[in-house]
Amino acid sequence: MCLALPVKVVEVGPGDAAVVDLGGVRKQISLALLDGVQVGDYVILHVGYALSRLDPEEAQKTLALFSELDQSRLAA
Amino acid sequence: MKYIDEFRDGAVAQGIAANIAAAVEPQRRYSFMEFCGGHTHAISRYGLSDLLPPNVRMVHGPGCPVCVLPIGRVDLAINLALSRDVILCTYGDTLRVPASNGLSLMKAKARGGDIRMVYSTLDALQVARDNPQREVVFFAIGFETTTPPTALAIQQAQQEQLANFSVLCCHVLTPAAITQILESPEVRQWGTVPIDGFIGPAHVSTVIGSQPYEFFAEEYRKPVVIAGFEPLDVMQAILMLVRQVNEGRAEVENEFARAVTREGNLKAQDRVAEVFELRREFEWRGLGIVPYSALQIRERYAAFDAERRFDLVYASVSDNKACECGAILRGVKRPQDCKIFGTVCTPENPIGSCMVSSEGACAAHYSYGRYKDMN
Numbered sequence: 001m002c003l004a005l006p007v008k009v010v011e012v013g014p015g016d017a018a019v020v021d022l023g024g025v026r027k028q029i030s031l032a033l034l035d036g037v038q039v040g041d042y043v044i045l046h047v048g049y050a051l052s053r054l055d056p057e058e059a060q061k062t063l064a065l066f067s068e069l070d071q072s073r074l075a076a
Numbered sequence: 077m078k079y080i081d082e083f084r085d086g087a088v089a090q091g092i093a094a095n096i097a098a099a100v101e102p103q104r105r106y107s108f109m110e111f112c113g114g115h116t117h118a119i120s121r122y123g124l125s126d127l128l129p130p131n132v133r134m135v136h137g138p139g140c141p142v143c144v145l146p147i148g149r150v151d152l153a154i155n156l157a158l159s160r161d162v163i164l165c166t167y168g169d170t171l172r173v174p175a176s177n178g179l180s181l182m183k184a185k186a187r188g189g190d191i192r193m194v195y196s197t198l199d200a201l202q203v204a205r206d207n208p209q210r211e212v213v214f215f216a217i218g219f220e221t222t223t224p225p226t227a228l229a230i231q232q233a234q235q236e237q238l239a240n241f242s243v244l245c246c247h248v249l250t251p252a253a254i255t256q257i258l259e260s261p262e263v264r265q266w267g268t269v270p271i272d273g274f275i276g277p278a279h280v281s282t283v284i285g286s287q288p289y290e291f292f293a294e295e296y297r298k299p300v301v302i303a304g305f306e307p308l309d310v311m312q313a314i315l316m317l318v319r320q321v322n323e324g325r326a327e328v329e330n331e332f333a334r335a336v337t338r339e340g341n342l343k344a345q346d347r348v349a350e351v352f353e354l355r356r357e358f359e360w361r362g363l364g365i366v367p368y369s370a371l372q373i374r375e376r377y378a379a380f381d382a383e384r385r386f387d388l389v390y391a392s393v394s395d396n397k398a399c400e401c402g403a404i405l406r407g408v409k410r411p412q413d414c415k416i417f418g419t420v421c422t423p424e425n426p427i428g429s430c431m432v433s434s435e436g437a438c439a440a441h442y443s444y445g446r447y448k449d450m451n
Contacts, residue, residue: 002114002141002221002279003305003435006079023077026289030198033344042079044282044335047167048196049225051344052282052335054079059334066308067420073098 004046006054012039020045083306084122092311099318106132109407110275110316111254113140113435114305120440122307126448134312135269135407138253139277141218142169142433143405144360147393149246150175152383153215156244157189158182160386163207165200166215167222168193176393181215197229197314204233204241213382217246220283224344227351230373230380236351242382245373248278248358251288252369255358258296262408269407275310275318278332285340289328294391297326304332351377351442359392361429362405381441401428404437411441418446 007029011019016032020043026028028051044051100106110116116136119125125134139145150173156260157164164181171182171193190210194200197214203213216226226243233241254274260304276289281302289300299320303313313331320327330336351374359372374379382388397400399421400414411417411430421427423439430436434443 001294002112002139002219002277004221004279006077008078026172030196031340032228033347040376044279046279047225048198048424049228051221051224051279052295057333059079062309062331062334066092066312067097068215069091073095 004044004051006042007045009037009039009041009043012037080306083304083308085308088308089127089311092308092315096132096315096318097129099315099322100129100131101322104131106318106321107135107270108273108275108314109135109137109271111137111139111250112254112277113143113433114278115275115310115437116301117440118305118307118310120286120444124307124310127311135271136404136437137257137407138362138405139250140435141248142173142431143401143429143436144248145170145173145217145361145429146359146361147175147395148320148359148391149213150181151393152388152390153244154179154181154184155189156213156382156386157184158187162211162213163192163203164194164213164215165194165306167217169433170215170217172426173429174426177389197225201229201232201238201241204238208240210240211360212241214243214316216243219248219250220280223247223348224283227347230351230377233380234377236278237255242380242384242385243373244382245371247371248360249369252366256363256366257406258292260406262406272321273299273300275313276300278303278305281336281340283341283344286328286330286336286338293326293328299326301329302332302336306341362394396427399428401430404430412437418442
């Protein structure tokens with residue numbers, strides 16, 4: 001139910017309308033819940049609405065975190 | 077696909093699993109509740125519990141909107157479709173939820189009810205525009221992710237003066253459900269459901285932010301780690317919870333920082349606050365009547381409230397006696413503890429709501445884990 005997907009915004013406007021691309025599938029969505037979205041941004045799409053913008057820097061930090069060794073493994 | 081594939085890398089998952097194994101203290105037992113059905117689904121689908129040390133246990137929570145929707149609410153929707161001649165628009169998830177008299181919305185549709193599955197509230201509005209001579213009701217269920225789109229639809233209907241559109245509001249609130257779990261005797265008094273921390277919702281938190289969980293960390297001393305729905309997100313969140321427990325910390329940490337901020341989506345929150353107000357009480361399947369745990373439509377939008385428009389009166393209906401959904405939703409039992417799991421109750425013929433949605437604990441275990449315990 002709360003499932004949502006990261007999608008790339010490929011067209012913005014008119015109004016709150018936008019077109020997103022998900023692995024080659026294009027779909028019209030609404031940006032009524034999110035300000036300042038630009039072409040090229042990734043947003044989280046849920047039931048036809050963009051709920052939040054993905055922060056590429058934070059995503060990179062999280063991916064880097066996955067690869068860190070636990071301190072106790074370093075000590076061992 | 078970007079932001080999906082890199083969060084599903086098996087080799088990286090093994091690395092995080094090794095970190096978890098190294099971090100756990102052997103004499104300690106760790107029990108964490110993943111609140112969301114989205115996390116429950118990821119844990120089952122990717123076999124994450126098999127990557128965890130034996131002393132780390134995941135308890136499934138009630139964060140599956142279809143699962144916690146009580147029979148009485150589905151009955152209201154079915155009655156609208158069968159007796160009041162409305163077009164009932166609904167998200168696909170609710171169609172197979174068992175209701176009274178052996179019915180579901182799907183079966184009511186087979187009996188001639190005009191029930192239409194929609195992807196978005198935008199589609200429901202279009203149905204109302206296309207059928208000005210008919211009453212169109214949107215069956216609005218879900219946690220804080222689906223609530224802002226419902227609020228927008230009601231405002232849009234008012235703006236367009238779509239007089240034939242209304243909403244049967246069943247939106248529920250995540251923090252209220254977490255409080256109910258923490259206050260339950262199984263957790264608080266008897267300790268039969270030990271909970272050392274929570275994996276906090278991914279997409280709900282994009283809307284409400286991480287701030288509402290700070291109360292649980294401060295007042296109940298329970299660590300909360302908000303996590304994305306991909307398998308590596310869940311594994312990392314478990315590692316972060318293990319570390320908090322080891323260090324005696326109870327804080328809100330945000331593993332899903334790529335999409336969640338402390339404040340959340342303020343625009344969405346404003347829309348919700350304009351259209352909805354707290355309901356004094358709401359019945360949840362499994363959790364019973366929970367005070368101030370759901371939303372209702374404000375007086376100024378009363379014209380779009382299906383409960384007012386059709387004088388609907390909610391009647392509580394008990395679940396099937398053999399069904400253990402209630403105990404499973406509270407974390408007291410596991411799907412495989414239910415006598416009818418996988419025999420009488422299957423995804424094709426669900427007896428209880430947890431077998432309906434793919435995020436339900438029973439459906440997830442049936443699809444991905446049911447052969448695991450056999451040998």
